[in-house]
Amino acid sequence: MSLDIVIRNAHVVDGTASPRFRASVGIDQGRIVEIDKGDRIPEGKIDINADGKLLTPGFFDIHRHSDWTLLVDSSAESAIEQGLTTEVLGNCGFGPAPAVDRKRVEQNILGHSAKHGIEIDWTTFGEYLDRLDRNLGINVVPLVAHGSIRTSAMGVTDRPAEQDEIKKMCYWVDEALDSGAFGLSAGLEYAPYQTSTTTEEIVALVKRVGERGGLYSTHTRYRIFNSDKGVAEAIQIARESGTRLQISHITPRIFARHMTEAVLESCDKAREEGLDIGFDIYPYEWAPGPLTELLPGWALEGSADDVVQRFRDDQFKRKVVREHRVNLCRWVQLDRWDKVIIVGAPKRPDVINKSIAQLAQEWSKDPWDVVFDLLAEAGTHYTDLTEITHTLDWEDILLTIRDPHCSFGSDSSTLSRKGPLKDEAMMPGCYGFVPRVFDEVVSSRKALSFEEAVRRLTSLPASQLGIWDRGIIRPGLVADLTLIDPKTFRDNTTWTDFYARPGGIDLVLISGKVVVENGCATGAREGKLLRAKGGVA
Ligand SMILES: [Zn+2]
16 A cells, blocks of 8 residues: 655654654655655655655744734745744734624734725634634644733723733633633733733733643733843743743843843743743844834723824824833834834835835924824724834844744744735745744854754744644654755845745645645645644644
């Protein structure tokens, strides 16, 4: 009986960081069934000569924001064409469910755009997962977002939660875990959470996650100046709740960069206590966020209509500009508006990829007025506006990466060159994240070996998520695989071209089916919505 697929003469980089070895890999019924260093596997129904190319497990992106884009187009072309086979959604406290107040929760979805014509017709997390679970082109690992849970329980308010509101939030956490969420994410640096969500609130919610063996994933507080405090809080939450912790894009922002070593050491210390702590970083110095992150928490209180009214109110504008604690963005405080670039503006394609400084010059306006005008013009869809800011320095990224607990997450969204998402581009990572890791970290900066970089993108995130049947090339495991030609493997995206296809991705398999051939998606939809069972996958 011949196997479904045999990949012969590959250099297997198995995901454990062991040195590569030459072998043939047999795949049947979606699983890896044989790894043979000789030539004993009979001809497969599909028989591929890898000719010495590199066979790796399919890559994981532990930090992506495709909660909305995969509803619009589930083909996942931009992800699978870079060798990704699994992505984690619901990060940084942003996510589409639960959605008790649909209008308000819509604003808590990074990458949301009203122009896609998709109505939120779900309320619970389970209903959202059922909606997402249609014809997926990539495996998806869902986290439930604290922002949507809080908004569903108490609206958008810049004050601490009352006990009964925390109780309501716990209800929604349980519902999400019952439906298959792998854990809870929070975005405590964002408005209004930085100023209103207490540690106690998060501990109460995360305890429910810990009891079920799930993961607490957090975009920590105070990343501009006091990164160490935000990380210390995350560790305290893990300790008090007994929950596994993933600190998202842990590297302190550029103005707190002197704290990088201390932050990493605090994680080491916590591990000595027995806590389970992982973290991730992206291979870029710039990072995306909603344009509203320039505003203080109180600016976003009330209904969407209330908020829009304010954007046209001079007194409000003066107060925001005056308010000292407002800026998540230190560059704005320094008047460096060239460091804030608009990347998402559904109604204004003409402003895409332009900095606020550039727009201020073109429009002969004060930069703050550019921000208010864009927000006002977007109407109640003001949260659809997204920007990227210069957030990190490569020296700190490398320090972070040298820690063996660091995996990679792109902080981008999954898109497609065809169809309704073809003009969207949040950042180069949408199309080029995986090869960018290898170009920067392995080839040019020589911070990791190829094998170790593969581990950071495969078995490390898989084990952090509690997924035990993917992420390693081993008999019995699911055949999510990527075949790479090292001669042509490279990221072709640039800051002016976000859409370029990577070089060298010869073949991608999901569950033993070919989904990418010669660099191009075949159109096969073999992804699965992975649901944690009782919190443990
Ligand atoms: Zn984040």
